[in-house]
Amino acid sequence: xxxxxxxxxxxxxxxxxxxxxxxxxxxxxxxxxxxxxxxxxxxxxxxxxxxxxxxxxxxxxxxxxxxxxxxxxxxxxxxxxxxxxxxxxxxxxxxxxxxxxxxxxxxxxxxxxxxxxxxxxxxxxxxxxxxxxxxxxxxxxxxxxxxxxxxxxxxxxxxxxxxxxxxxxxxxxxxxxxxxxxxxxxxxxxxxxxxxxxxxxxxxxxxxxx
Numbered sequence: 001x002x003x004x005x006x007x008x009x010x011x012x013x014x015x016x017x018x019x020x021x022x023x024x025x026x027x028x029x030x031x032x033x034x035x036x037x038x039x040x041x042x043x044x045x046x047x048x049x050x051x052x053x054x055x056x057x058x059x060x061x062x063x064x065x066x067x068x069x070x071x072x073x074x075x076x077x078x079x080x081x082x083x084x085x086x087x088x089x090x091x092x093x094x095x096x097x098x099x100x101x102x103x104x105x106x107x108x109x110x111x112x113x114x115x116x117x118x119x120x121x122x123x124x125x126x127x128x129x130x131x132x133x134x135x136x137x138x139x140x141x142x143x144x145x146x147x148x149x150x151x152x153x154x155x156x157x158x159x160x161x162x163x164x165x166x167x168x169x170x171x172x173x174x175x176x177x178x179x180x181x182x183x184x185x186x187x188x189x190x191x192x193x194x195x196x197x198x199x200x201x202x203x204x205x206x207x208x209x210x
Contacts, residue, residue, distance in 0.1 A: 001094045004037045005086035008103035009050025009075035018052045020103045029106040031063040040113035048082040050075025077155035101139040107179030125171030130180040137180035
């Protein structure tokens, strides 16, 4: 089993609004990501909430999507604290790895999720991630062998050093999916993304229209 974690616990201070609930193509950032994982065949999706956890819960409840929620009460310690909270819920017998993404990256495609999972099944690389030139995107797949190291790491240190240490060419998946690399943090970035990637009739644009 390979569950997925969506980190959505932050304050969204630069955005000024809860990013998880931002509208996007008739959905929200959060519900779009959950639906993408489900479409890709992931049958256990966990959302890590923190600041404005009630808004996260209401967004999921209104969507009817089968996602579980865990609340990270220490979200101010950084993203690793949310990843650790997510691992506490998804890790169980039979889990061989976990996918992780940020609520800031709502446009990743189901085909990219499948490509990451397929590469893991082919190579068992400890870290698998989408790449495009020098860029690295989401979701990131983490082998269960690294779970204990992530749990033991100080939240202040973050997960990047562990991910970078265990990344390898075998785990880098070249994808033609700009959505895997679009990270939205500010109102200006949000407006630009909607203007560029969403049609006037509120549907996500096809690649040929971009």
